[in-house]
Amino acid sequence: MTAMAAMAADELQRILLVGPPGAGKGSLAPRLSELLGVPHVSSGQLLRASVAAGDPHHIIDQVNRGHLVPDRIVAQVMADRLAEGFILDGYPRTVRQAQQLDHHLGETARRVQLVLELIVPDEVASARLSRRARMESRSDDNPDTVAARLVTYRRDAGPLLAHYAGRVRRVSASGDLDEVFERAERALASLPRAARG
Numbered sequence: 001m002t003a004m005a006a007m008a009a010d011e012l013q014r015i016l017l018v019g020p021p022g023a024g025k026g027s028l029a030p031r032l033s034e035l036l037g038v039p040h041v042s043s044g045q046l047l048r049a050s051v052a053a054g055d056p057h058h059i060i061d062q063v064n065r066g067h068l069v070p071d072r073i074v075a076q077v078m079a080d081r082l083a084e085g086f087i088l089d090g091y092p093r094t095v096r097q098a099q100q101l102d103h104h105l106g107e108t109a110r111r112v113q114l115v116l117e118l119i120v121p122d123e124v125a126s127a128r129l130s131r132r133a134r135m136e137s138r139s140d141d142n143p144d145t146v147a148a149r150l151v152t153y154r155r156d157a158g159p160l161l162a163h164y165a166g167r168v169r170r171v172s173a174s175g176d177l178d179e180v181f182e183r184a185e186r187a188l189a190s191l192p193r194a195a196r197g
Helices: 003-011 025-036 043-052 060-064 071-079 095-105 122-136 143-163 177-189
Strands: 014-018 040-042 086-089 114-119 168-172
Touching (some): 025 040, 040 043, 043 071, 043 086, 071 095, 095 143, 114 143, 114 177, 168 177
Parallel strands (some): 014 086, 014 114, 040 086, 114 168
16 A cells, blocks of 8 residues: 555545446445555445345335335335445435435534545446446346346436535446456545545
């Protein structure tokens, strides 16, 4: 780790990963979690765990159609996992969810410090998701669902990133994980000190 990344690791505690399906959020998040010493919290993993536990929130039908899970359900499953620090992967996805997160976090000292926007071409994202569908048997990674999820992402990403204006750093997510992680480290180090506290 570079000296600048080490300094960032001491100060950065609340980070969002934003990017289309297939951008690699779920692969990058554990690496950042280890670097910063804060937990990786994945909305997708938590929602899938809820489905595996009997789907009490009736999530699976919406996910299989490529729809977003209703905000109230996502907020329910996420709320207990947000302590002092986190790498958030897959939440918030909309401005409304971001506003709910702001309300949950409360005072400015606990606000989201940095948003890493992972940039990847649609064809790369689709190829990654197709490969994941074969390896993990993920029903939400079929071509029709992926296309719907990409449309939804493009619709919601602009307003969401505008909500976090001044805290967003763009990171190319093309290439292998080591390359993406190095770019993310540079983005962490680029955040002004005043924004880290």
